[in-house]
Amino acid sequence: MQEFKDRLKMLRKEKKLTQVKLGEMLNYGYTAIANYESGRNQPSIPDLKKIASIFDVSLDYLLGVNDIRHPYMVDDDSIEFNRFQTYYAQLSKNSREELLMYMQWLLDRDAMRKEENATEKSSLLRVAQTEKEYRKD
Structure with missing residues (x-):
């Protein structure tokens, strides 16, 4: 650690x-x-x-006490999360590290998309749209 x-x-x-x-x-x-x-x-x-x-x-x-960034996350008993845990437990250490890097990439990508959407929705070009066009997005 x-x-x-x-x-x-x-x-x-x-x-x-x-x-x-x-x-x-x-x-x-x-x-x-x-x-x-x-x-x-x-x-x-x-x-x-x-x-x-x-x-x-x-x-x-x-x-540096542990490697758990968010220890107090809400318990998730969903079928999807249980499947994820089952698959995760079967992975090798290297594969787990790769999965964590991929998950971080997904989070970064989602954050960038959220920023892009916020910027897009607030742009002046939106002012020229009709209400119907604006709500369609």
Whole structure:
């Protein structure tokens, strides 16, 4: 498992944040982030909470206690989820890692589509459409 300093850097890069931007979000300079990522300093507990919130991960994940980003997700007893768990359990470690990467890709793709749809719906071109055309989308 990764240490805090490595997790922080990985999460920051995943979100495409610079050290400066993350520092601004936490109300301090980029040097603080650089010091966290090098292992020279550790954040306070309130700052750890803020960092976990920014990256939408648990404190355990952020601190490297475990590799579970969201431990408090709602239980899912659906047939589909049970099938998924059955298949997942049968995969090799490498295949599981590939599946997780693919799932992350799907989430990223969905997020990009959501952003594109939000941008599209708010564009000035929509103003020229009739109500019927607009609602059809």
